Amino acid sequence: MSWTRRHLLDLQSLSAAELTTVLDTARAFRAIGERSIKKVPALRGKTVVNLFVEPSTRTRISFELAALRLSADVINFTAESSSLKKGESLKDTVRNLEALNADFIILRHGASGAPQFLSQFAHAHVVNAGDGAHEHPTQGLLDVFTIRERRGRIEGLNVTILGDILYSRVARSNIWALATLGANVTLCGPSTLVPKVFESLHPRIRVTWDLEEGLRGADVVNLLRIQHERQRISAFPSVGEYASLFGLTPSRMATLSPDVIIMHPGPINRGVEIASEIADGVQSVILEQVTNGLAVRMAVLFLLNGGRQGELAA
Amino acid sequence: MSWTRRHLLDLQSLSAAELTTVLDTARAFRAIGERSIKKVPALRGKTVVNLFVEPSTRTRISFELAALRLSADVINFTAESSSLKKGESLKDTVRNLEALNADFIILRHGASGAPQFLSQFAHAHVVNAGDGAHEHPTQGLLDVFTIRERRGRIEGLNVTILGDILYSRVARSNIWALATLGANVTLCGPSTLVPKVFESLHPRIRVTWDLEEGLRGADVVNLLRIQHERQRISAFPSVGEYASLFGLTPSRMATLSPDVIIMHPGPINRGVEIASEIADGVQSVILEQVTNGLAVRMAVLFLLNGGRQGELAA
């Protein structure tokens, strides 16, 4: 299956075949990351701009390394001290970057739909690195990739996503990729953060506010970060209360299947959504997710650039 | 014509032949920017330091990309969190960078004359990336390059520069390059921002505070940014007043020659110094200026490094 898209804006619109193309290509790049010399010349002479209007060191570094290992030139552009602060519109900023012959714009933005908006006029390839509460497609891809590497397949697996679903772009991207690839998705958390209406997104999705029910039969548990540094008023009474009601504790872990895998997009809050010993335990794949994120982002840049998986065979 | 200068400090001291050498070299680099692989090895193993004591994301990125495409290593050094904050003098900072074998120092500084001062002791090549209200030579070069590409020549053209001339280093660099290459330069704006004394700089310069007169017969209109985020007290009553008296509106545009070109160094204030439809119209070359800026900066670094235009022929 070949790839024909110019941009990666979301996972909702990707077919199962397209998702699979990315996952297969990422596997080839994962092997390259384990070599002593981790570079390939695929994007030599290309320019990748990390346009991060909302700060994120972690995702920015992952994209930066992905681009560097493909031999691209990388420019980091953050909103602070930039012309965006002088009142320039996002559209004008991006047109200026394109006038500098940028080949890729990696956009992190607080507004849902910003990458979609860009793609309507941009000549560069646009990659959504997280937009508002909409999607974070490369995170969804790396999560699905990690599950497939560990469990051998996606279809038919029971995946529970636990936490702040309502405002989570990570949850949305996971939901679309998992449902398209045939997993059964359970969304679980406080009723204030997990609205019942999510069930109408796809027939493979169910919502429960009961943790015991949410964890029953899970092959994969994906924990979302509770963003207590900007805690939502009235979503739940306190971090401690959240931890006691929905945190993944050793006693709750004991009720799960011995081959369940535990995921988290990071950074983790030890003792809040996950107990420290679980985060560091053998069923945790949290650091594998980080490694796989690099491979997935290399695959995305490579495919958008017109690369074909066969070219990596050597 | 060969290039013999070690530094690029201003355009005032450049001869017509030197200006033409940069423009001709920039044309070769512009062609390289349109190739799929945009890199040349001319500065491989050289170190370029962007020393930006005054912030400017846009100019910094243009220089950074220019250096990367010439295969140089680039270091970004901003005043924040640097030893300049600990009371170290600019001279000591630069001597330290030179001790790290920096080959080029690209200096943006709030004080007029700072690059000139550096050049008196520096072993590295010094490039002025904007100093106070003095000059911004690469901006002047890219403006002149853009005019020549569009109109085929500079000599005999009528160029109107409109806006805050008094404090503008962009205006000064344009004035010197245009006058040296034989254009007729009209400076126009509120009397508080366009002093009559500018006419004494060069016989090809005239000043007018009347917009209608300023635009009459113009082949090129170069609009300067009104810096309303740090508005000058008493220069003019309000941004709205400026827009109504000196903004380039569709009705004023209609009085201009159909082949006039409209320039702006960016970032633009839509609806203040320029109407949105003019900025996006067919006569606007604002984004070409950005593209040309990259080519001009590559040309400057290349020439200062001792490069000869013929070497780029292949």
Added chain:
Amino acid sequence: MSWTRRHLLDLQSLSAAELTTVLDTARAFRAIGERSIKKVPALRGKTVVNLFVEPSTRTRISFELAALRLSADVINFTAESSSLKKGESLKDTVRNLEALNADFIILRHGASGAPQFLSQFAHAHVVNAGDGAHEHPTQGLLDVFTIRERRGRIEGLNVTILGDILYSRVARSNIWALATLGANVTLCGPSTLVPKVFESLHPRIRVTWDLEEGLRGADVVNLLRIQHERQRISAFPSVGEYASLFGLTPSRMATLSPDVIIMHPGPINRGVEIASEIADGVQSVILEQVTNGLAVRMAVLFLLNGGRQGELAA
């Protein structure tokens, strides 16, 4: 003598043979820095992360250039706007960087022992770029390298370190390297900043609070920075008082041997710990220290990566 360490955490634990291996390798890299093309491919395809939890532009740039000239990919990670601010532990941050296949972690941290802590679980090579008041080993190496280049040897030399010894990691790293290599070390400064207990560190160390006595017979004077931007309460009454009591003035300089060399880790406070004419004089090696710092850091990265000095012979 070959190098077998995976990390560079301190100089206290290095043998004379190991110190000499670094110095000899640095000499080869210093020659490379004087070539027109300053790059070698030794670390091509390797990833170096500058993890600077405490800010330092100067040291960060030196490490960044060292890595770039070895052809590594470099990522700059500063604490501001990073996940460390969201409450992530240093351990989790570093594990994440390792999951991105970082080969080297260069750590600057306010807490003494942070690099040692990292080295207990890290797969990457850890280089201490300054930890609290503990050590700054590459600074100590570059100081010793500079002395050896200038004076031909270390053994038997009289080295006076003058200033804020108590809180100085630079002093500690110098002390260990100098004592191990056989120099006689005099620590001098106000009694509040130079505790007598330092004499118990090594038999070659003596402490004096009398400047005249401290300078007598010195072959090398290494001045430490008085950090007046965060002045220690009650350590000494004022910067002016420090300058008059312990500053290196021309009249004090006149009492020294004519072939003494004057060192300072920078940035210097002209007129405080050192008179301007001495800093710029022929006996000052302050800028050589900066140049040598680059060579020493290249040598450290090269050796930790398993490089052998003979490979650089060509």
